[in-house]
Amino acid sequence: MSSVRVLVGTKKGAFVLNADGTRKAWDIAGPFFGGWEMYHLKGSPADPDRLYASQSTGWFGQQIQRSDDGGKTWTPVDHKFTYDGPTGNHLWYDGTPRPWEFKRVWHIEPTRDDRDTVYAGIEDAGLFRTTDGGKSWHELPGLRTHPTGEKWAPGAGGLCLHTILLDPARKGRMYVAISAAGVFRSDDEAKTWTPINKGLKSEGIPDPNAEVGHCVHRIAQHASQPDVLFMQKHWDVMRSDDGGDSWREVSGNLPSDFGFPIEVHAHEPETIYVVPIKSDSEHYPPDGKLRVYRSRTGGNEWEPLTRGLPQQHCYVNVLRDSMAVDRLDDCGVYFGTTGGQVYMSPDSGDTWSCIAADLPPVLSVEVQTL
Amino acid sequence: MIRVVLPAHLRNLAAVNGEVALEVPGEVTIGAVLDALERRYPVLEGAIRDHLTRKRRPFVRYYACQEDLSNDSLETPLPDEVVRGDQPFLVVGAMAGG
Numbered sequence: 001m002s003s004v005r006v007l008v009g010t011k012k013g014a015f016v017l018n019a020d021g022t023r024k025a026w027d028i029a030g031p032f033f034g035g036w037e038m039y040h041l042k043g044s045p046a047d048p049d050r051l052y053a054s055q056s057t058g059w060f061g062q063q064i065q066r067s068d069d070g071g072k073t074w075t076p077v078d079h080k081f082t083y084d085g086p087t088g089n090h091l092w093y094d095g096t097p098r099p100w101e102f103k104r105v106w107h108i109e110p111t112r113d114d115r116d117t118v119y120a121g122i123e124d125a126g127l128f129r130t131t132d133g134g135k136s137w138h139e140l141p142g143l144r145t146h147p148t149g150e151k152w153a154p155g156a157g158g159l160c161l162h163t164i165l166l167d168p169a170r171k172g173r174m175y176v177a178i179s180a181a182g183v184f185r186s187d188d189e190a191k192t193w194t195p196i197n198k199g200l201k202s203e204g205i206p207d208p209n210a211e212v213g214h215c216v217h218r219i220a221q222h223a224s225q226p227d228v229l230f231m232q233k234h235w236d237v238m239r240s241d242d243g244g245d246s247w248r249e250v251s252g253n254l255p256s257d258f259g260f261p262i263e264v265h266a267h268e269p270e271t272i273y274v275v276p277i278k279s280d281s282e283h284y285p286p287d288g289k290l291r292v293y294r295s296r297t298g299g300n301e302w303e304p305l306t307r308g309l310p311q312q313h314c315y316v317n318v319l320r321d322s323m324a325v326d327r328l329d330d331c332g333v334y335f336g337t338t339g340g341q342v343y344m345s346p347d348s349g350d351t352w353s354c355i356a357a358d359l360p361p362v363l364s365v366e367v368q369t370l
Numbered sequence: 371m372i373r374v375v376l377p378a379h380l381r382n383l384a385a386v387n388g389e390v391a392l393e394v395p396g397e398v399t400i401g402a403v404l405d406a407l408e409r410r411y412p413v414l415e416g417a418i419r420d421h422l423t424r425k426r427r428p429f430v431r432y433y434a435c436q437e438d439l440s441n442d443s444l445e446t447p448l449p450d451e452v453v454r455g456d457q458p459f460l461v462v463g464a465m466a467g468g
């Protein structure tokens with residue numbers, strides 16, 4: 001029988017949750033790296049026991065940890081993220097130029113075929129890669145040095161590269177998303193980049209056709225429809241059917257189109273999930289009800305999923321990297337909250353249960369189907 | 371031998387228990403001790419001082435013999451008590467965070 005491993009990054013350490021294919025009983029291991037902010041953990045598709053984790057604090061900076069046994073033991077690897085060449089400037093909040101400065105690693109994306117080749121998205125926005133299992137990291141500077149870079153400005157969370165999608169169909173194609181710059185696409189393994197933000201309408205940006213400056217919170221893709229991209233923008237849920245060349249809004253009947261994560265069902269490429277949040281200042285669910293919304297039509301028509309989720313007095317948030325799916329026949333959906341709960345649905349979202357109730361605030365959730 | 375006391379997070383990171391004992395060649399300055407520490411434990415590079423600027427991280431402090439040496443230059447010689455091993459050089463995680 002298959003089993004499932006859930007990698008949970010929190011503000012005060014990492015946790016590894018394991019269950020068999022029934023997903024009824026969960027073993028929780030951790031905290032690993034107690035007291036450290038674990039922005040993201042992710043396993044290699046090429047070797048599921050090879051895990052990478054981003055570990056940081058404001059006190060002692062950035063570390064990267066690697067496990068070769070599915071998270072039982074960890075070894076620190078190289079943690080120097082040095083920009084390649086002159087850093088140049090991006091925009092600061094007050095509109096003045098500000099030199100790029102490394103803050104932390106937000107997202108780790110192992111490649112499909114090589115457990116030693118991994119991308120990392122960092123703040124201030126840049127893309128790094130290791131080809132030796134984390135022994136050394138090197139910037140791919142074509143992104144940061146894009147001519148629009150001087151116009152990129154941080155969102156409230158910083159100028160962070162938070163999403164990396166490796167296209168499953170076209171070799172060399174990849175997407176990244178940066179708050180608050182937008183989405184960028186490369187067709188040559190990250191050497192050169194094109195901003196792909198046409199159709200994004202962002203309140204507060206005077207130019208509706210602005211090439212960059214959009215606060216994209218996350219993008220998602222299904223392997224069977226590589227040209228279809230879904231986006232949770234700061235406000236608005238968006239969809240592209242042409243690999244990001246153009247976007248249209250699919251927020252439809254959502255109670256709020258503000259939110260952070262967006263995820264695609266493992267087996268149904270038009271089934272997508274979001275967690276509506278009341279507003280960008282309140283950062284909690286509308287009406288105190290924690291509801292995942294599912295669309296089975298690729299957007300526009302949404303249904304609330306509530307069975308097993310708190311429906312009163314709930315004021316948590318779900319952050320952008322805190323939702324994931326497993327690949328079992330009946331797709332499991334998982335998300336973590338800033339209140340420290342991890343919820344799991346074994347039936348595509350119809351019903352939910354809390355599989356970890358009292359963790360530190362959850363920063364990321366990833367799922368491995370073993 | 372120079373005795374160095376690390377905060378708990380850095381002891382865990384470097385996988386050491388208790389104090390660290392270091393051979394420090396030449397004059398025993400703050401910088402020489404930190405260099406020796408980072409040579410012995412590369413995982414601590416960047417955790418005490420910034421990788422690039424080599425400046426002390428804002429929430430890290432240096433103490434020895436009841437004196438705060440955090441803002442002294444890296445060329446500052448450490449007190450004789452530290453050089454003799456009678457007193458440790460302390461790397462401290464500042465109390466911050468509310």
